Amino acid sequence: MNRDGRLGVGIVGAGRVGPVLGAALAGAGHALVGITSGSDRERVEAILPDVPVLDAPEVVRRSELVVLAVPTAELPGLVRGLAETGAWQPGQLVLHTDPASGVGILSDAAARGAIPLAIHPAIAFTGTSMDLRQLHGAFAAVTAPGPVLPIAQALAVEMGCEPVVIAEEDRVAYAEGIATATTFSREIVRQSTGLLSRAGVPEPGLYLSSLVHSTIDHALAGSRAARDAEPPSES
Known part of the structure; x- marks a missing residue:
């Protein structure tokens, strides 16, 4: 260096x-x-x-x-x-x-x-x-x-x-968490836009944008609130 x-x-x-x-x-x-x-x-x-x-x-x-x-x-x-x-x-x-x-x-x-x-x-x-x-x-x-x-x-x-x-031993679990979030997000959006398209909704991706983002934001906020409410672990 x-x-x-x-x-x-x-x-x-x-x-x-x-x-x-x-x-x-x-x-x-x-x-x-x-x-x-x-x-x-x-x-x-x-x-x-x-x-x-x-x-x-x-x-x-x-x-x-x-x-x-x-x-x-x-x-x-x-x-x-x-x-x-x-x-x-x-x-x-x-x-x-x-x-x-x-x-x-x-x-x-x-x-x-x-x-x-x-x-x-x-x-x-x-x-x-x-x-x-x-x-x-x-x-x-x-x-x-x-x-x-x-x-x-x-x-x-x-x-x-x-x-x-x-930690080294936690990388596999970490990767599973990342893969779950990305794979399911993509698949759910793909299925939803397909259904809306069949229902005659123009530009279904744009139609879902605010809904998907706000839903994810609420889910993440709920996850943080649940984590903060957990009692401290005993040593």
């Missing part, structure tokens, strides 16, 4: 998440050194103009912080493959964004001296600059070894999020 705290950041994964987090970190003053190629180059170029497109080993070689933003199924093989090529460097930060995994999935990188971090911002990514506004005020699940937990928390803050520490 440079003396001013500025990191050279490399992004492995050019889907919806990686480029957005790269742009957020660049906005916090870090330098983007490269990103791997993706199928939608125009979208990536729109949010990360002039960032070099490199293969994964070269991104890792150039980076002080590597952001791994790839599908869950690809993550273990990617980390292992980069370890086998000798890409990981002692003292290098490596951060993944998978909600279900803690830092254990980065063990092959950690064994070669890299510092493992897990940060999952709790938003629905579109892969566009709209997400940068969504990040501000969102929460992020953070998991890291104790001595480097403040680094992970600081990076989450620099992305615009409020960090919430999740």
Whole structure:
């Protein structure tokens, strides 16, 4: 890390998440050194103009912080493959964004001296600059070894999020909670708009917008009230 705290950041994964987090970190003053190629180059170029497109080993070689933003199924093989090529460097930060995994999935990188971090911002990514506004005020699940937990928390803050520490053994439950909220929300809205369309309602999505948002707000407020009313647990 440079003396001013500025990191050279490399992004492995050019889907919806990686480029957005790269742009957020660049906005916090870090330098983007490269990103791997993706199928939608125009979208990536729109949010990360002039960032070099490199293969994964070269991104890792150039980076002080590597952001791994790839599908869950690809993550273990990617980390292992980069370890086998000798890409990981002692003292290098490596951060993944998978909600279900803690830092254990980065063990092959950690064994070669890299510092493992897990940060999952709790938003629905579109892969566009709209997400940068969504990040501000969102929460992020953070998991890291104790001595480097403040680094992970600081990076989450620099992305615009409020960090919430999740224990390694609780990541699966956390991921289930996130998946339940997103999957059921999408499916319920899809079913509802279909029914309203059949009933002759024009623009059913727009028709439901205020209702859905207010219902969710009320449900979240009720959840907070119930939590606040719980008696304190005995130690």
